[in-house]
Amino acid sequence: MRRVLSRIDRFWYRPAPATxxxxxxxxxxxxxxxxxxxxxxxxxxxxxxxxxxxxxxGVTSVLSGTLPDDVLxxxxxxxxxxxxxxxxxxxxxxxxxxxxxxxxFVIGYRNSFGQIxxxxxLMVIHVMVLALAPAADAVSLDSWRRGEPRTPEPDxxxxxxxxxxxxxTVLTYFISGQTKLRxxxxxxxxxxxxxxxxxxxxxxKAELGDSYSxxxxxxxxxxxxxxxxxAFALAVELGAPLAMLGGRIAKLWALSAWLFHVGVxxxxxxxxxxxxxxxxxxxxxxxxxxxxxxxxxxxxMPELPHIRLPPLRGRG
Amino acid sequence: MRRAxxxxxxxxxxxxxxxxxxxxxxxxxxxxxxxxxxxxxxxxTTSIDHVVAVAEDESxxxxxxxxxxxxxVLQAMVIxxxxxxxxxxxxxxxxxxxxxxxxxxxxxxxxxxEVLTDRFDSLDYFDGDKTPISSVLHARxxxxxx
Numbered sequence: 001m002r003r004v005l006s007r008i009d010r011f012w013y014r015p016a017p018a019t020x021x022x023x024x025x026x027x028x029x030x031x032x033x034x035x036x037x038x039x040x041x042x043x044x045x046x047x048x049x050x051x052x053x054x055x056x057x058g059v060t061s062v063l064s065g066t067l068p069d070d071v072l073x074x075x076x077x078x079x080x081x082x083x084x085x086x087x088x089x090x091x092x093x094x095x096x097x098x099x100x101x102x103x104x105f106v107i108g109y110r111n112s113f114g115q116i117x118x119x120x121x122l123m124v125i126h127v128m129v130l131a132l133a134p135a136a137d138a139v140s141l142d143s144w145r146r147g148e149p150r151t152p153e154p155d156x157x158x159x160x161x162x163x164x165x166x167x168x169t170v171l172t173y174f175i176s177g178q179t180k181l182r183x184x185x186x187x188x189x190x191x192x193x194x195x196x197x198x199x200x201x202x203x204x205k206a207e208l209g210d211s212y213s214x215x216x217x218x219x220x221x222x223x224x225x226x227x228x229x230x231a232f233a234l235a236v237e238l239g240a241p242l243a244m245l246g247g248r249i250a251k252l253w254a255l256s257a258w259l260f261h262v263g264v265x266x267x268x269x270x271x272x273x274x275x276x277x278x279x280x281x282x283x284x285x286x287x288x289x290x291x292x293x294x295x296x297x298x299x300x301m302p303e304l305p306h307i308r309l310p311p312l313r314g315r316g
Numbered sequence: 317m318r319r320a321x322x323x324x325x326x327x328x329x330x331x332x333x334x335x336x337x338x339x340x341x342x343x344x345x346x347x348x349x350x351x352x353x354x355x356x357x358x359x360x361t362t363s364i365d366h367v368v369a370v371a372e373d374e375s376x377x378x379x380x381x382x383x384x385x386x387x388x389v390l391q392a393m394v395i396x397x398x399x400x401x402x403x404x405x406x407x408x409x410x411x412x413x414x415x416x417x418x419x420x421x422x423x424x425x426x427x428x429x430e431v432l433t434d435r436f437d438s439l440d441y442f443d444g445d446k447t448p449i450s451s452v453l454h455a456r457x458x459x460x461x462x
Contacts, residue, residue, distance in 0.1 A: 012326065013319060045386050053395060058346040104347065111346040114394035121347040125333070132325050160322040164329060171333050176351035182341045183355040196358040199438035206441075207364045207434065208396075209380035210389035217442045 012163050013156035018138040019288040021158045024165070025135035026087055027287060028126050031279045032103055033083035035123070040076050043110055047072045053113045059104050060112045072109065079106050086131070089140020100124075100131035122172055123274040126165050126283075133161030165283035166250070170240040173257060177237025189234055195226035201268045216267035229263065236260045243284065254281035360439040361449065365397045367414045369426045369459075379429070383417040384410055400433065400454050407431050411455035418459045431455040 036043065047069035054066045067075070079102040085095035107120050136142045137158070138151045152158075180188045187193065199220040205212035219225065236256045243253035261275045274280045336343065336350045344352055367379045381392035399410040415429040434448035 009319070013322060042386065049385075053398065057344075058348065108346050113391060114398055115388070115390045116344045116346050116349070117388075117390070118349060118351055118353065121349060124347045125329070129325075129329060157318050157322065160326060164326045167326075168329060168333055171330070172351070175334070175337055175349075176355075178337065179341050179350045179352055180355045183352070184357045187357055188355070191357060192360070193357050194354075196360050196438065197354045199360060199442060200358060200362045201354075203362065203436060203438045203441050204364050204393065205389050207366050207378050207436070208389050208392055209366075209378040209383070220439060220442050 012160055014159040014163065015154040015156050016159035016162050017154045017288055018134070018152045018158045020286060021130075021133060021135045021161060022089070022137070022139040023287040023290060024126075024162065024282055025089065025130050026139065027279055027282050027290075028123070028130060029083065029087040029099070031274065031277065032099075032123055032127050033080065033087055035120070035273070036076065036079050036083060036103070036106065040080065043076050043106055044073045046110055046113065049113050055114050056112045057108065057116055058111070059108045063112075067109070075102060075109075076106055079103060086127075089136030089142050092136035092140060092142050096131035096135070100128045103127055119270075119272050120274065122169060122280050125168050125172075126280075129161055129165050129168065134158065135161065162283050167244060169280060169283065170243050173237045173240035177234055177240070180234060180237070189227060189230040192223060192226065194230040194233070195220055195223055198226070198267050201270070205269065211269060213267055213269040216269070219267065229267075232256075233260055233263075246284075250284045254278075254284050257281065361435060361437050363433055363435045365393065365400050365431075365433050367396060367411070368430050368432060369418055369423060370428045370430055371425045372427055373425070376430075377423075377426075379414055379418065383414045383421075396431065400431065404455070407455040408457070411457040415457045415459045419461060423459075426459050429457050429459060 047067070049066070051066045054063075056063050079099065082095050082099035082102055085091060086099040104124050107124055111117055134157055184193060198216050202212040202217045202220070206217075236253070240253060240257070243250040258275065258278060258281065261272045264270050264272065265276065332348060336345070336348050339350070341350050341355070342352050343350060367384060368376045369379055370376055381387055381389045383392075385392040385395045396410065399406040411429055411431050414431075418426050418429055431454040433452040433454065435450045436448055437445070
C-alpha cells in the first residue's frame with residue numbers, strides 16, 4: 001500500500017519548473033481574458049433577455065432571478081480587470097480566485113437562458129485550477145515586486161496543478177465518449193447516427209437563418225465516410241486517458257483531439273475556440289520554452305531596458 | 317502541508333468533474349457536464365421550430381438568430397421552442413418581436429412573419445428537397461411600424 005501511495009505521490013507531485021506553470025497562467029489566463037474582452041458585449045447582452053427565460057444552471061442557481069442590467073455589465077467589466085491581474089500575476093492569491101469565480105459566474109450566467117453551451121467548460125475549469133495553484137511564483141508582477149533574485153527550482157508544488165489540468169482535460173473527453181456509449185452503445189458508430197447529427201445540425205442552422213457548413217451539407221449525401229469518422233471521434237474520446245502516460249503518446253492524443261475539433265468545425269461549423277487554438281492541450285507541453293525566442297531577442301537588443309526572463313529549464 | 321493542499325484540491329476537482337457521470341446521462345450543467353449533445357441515436361427526420369419571413373411573392377426566408385435572441389443560433393432555437401411551448405400568447409409576442417426586427421432591419425418586400433414547426437428529412441434536404449414533410453403554423457404577424 002505504501003508503495004502504491006509513493007508511486008501516486010511521485011506521479012502527481014512530480015517536480016516541474018515554476019516557469020511552466022507561469023506560462024500556463026499567461027496562456028490560459030490570457031485566452032480567457034481575450035475571450036471575455038472579445039465576447040464582452042455579447043455577455044453583457046444577456047441583460048436584455050426576458051426574465052421568464054431565465055433557467056439558472058450551476059453556480060447561477062444561487063440567483064432567484066435575473067441580475068439587474070448594470071450589475072451584469074459591472075460583473076463583466078470587473079472580470080476583465082481581474083483577468084488582467086491574473087495574467088500579470090498581480091496580487092495573485094486574491095485576484096486569481098476572484099478572476100476564476102467571476103469567469104465561472106459570467107459564463108455560467110450566459111448558460112442560464114435555456115441553452116447550455118459546452119465550448120468554455122474546460123477553459124473555466126483550467127482557470128479555476130490555476131487560481132488555486134502557485135502559478136505566479138515566476139514571470140509575474142508578484143515575483144518582480146518581491147525582488148526575487150532567481151526563478152524557484154523545479155518542485156512538486158508546481159507540478160501537481162499541471163498534472164491536474166491534464167487529467168481534467170482527459171476526463172472531459174472520456175466522459176463525453178462514455179456518455180455516447182451509455183446513450184447509444186456501439187451503435188453510435190455502426191449506424192448512421194453521426195451522419196444524421198451532422199445533417200440535422202446543419203439543417204437547423206440553415207432553417208434558423210444562421211451560417212452552416214457547406215462542406216458538411218455536401219458530404220452528408222456520401223454515407224460511407226461517417227462510420228469511420230464516428231469511430232475516430234469515439235476513439236479520441238475513450239482513448240483520452242492514455243495521454244496521462246505523457247511523452248509522445250500525450251502529444252499524439254493532443255494532436256488527434258485537435259483534429260477532432262477541426263473536423264467538428266469543418267463539418268458542423270461548431271467552433272471550440274479553446275481547443276482549436278491548442279490552449280486546452282497546453283498543459284501537456286513544455287510551454288515555458290515558448291519564450292526562448294524572446295530571450296534570444298533580448299540578448300541582441302542591449303540598448304533596450306534590461307529584460308529579465310527566467311532561465312530555461314525542463315524538457316517535457 | 318503543501319502536499320496535503322495539492323492532493324485535497326486535486327481530489328475535489330476530480331470528484332466534481334466525474335460526479336455527473338453517476339447521474340442521468342441526459343443531465344447537463346455548467347461547467348460540470350456529461351456532454352450529452354449528439355450522444356444518442358438519431359434518424360434523419362427532425363422537427364425545427366423557427367421564424368420565417370414571407371415575401372410578397374410568398375418566398376420564405378428564415379430569420380437570423382438576432383431577430384429573436386442574440387447571435388447564438390442555439391439560444392434562438394430554445395427561445396422559439398420555449399415560446400411555442402408556453403402557448404399562443406408567448407408565441408404571438410415572439411412573432412411581433414421578430415416582425416419588428418424585420419421592419420427595423422429594412423428587409424425588402426417582406427409582408428409577414430411566421431412562427432412555424434417544420435418537419436424535414438435532413439438528408440433529403442441537403443440532396444435538394446427542402447420541402448417540409450409537415451408544417452404547423454403557430455403565429456403570423458404583419459410587418460409594419462409598431
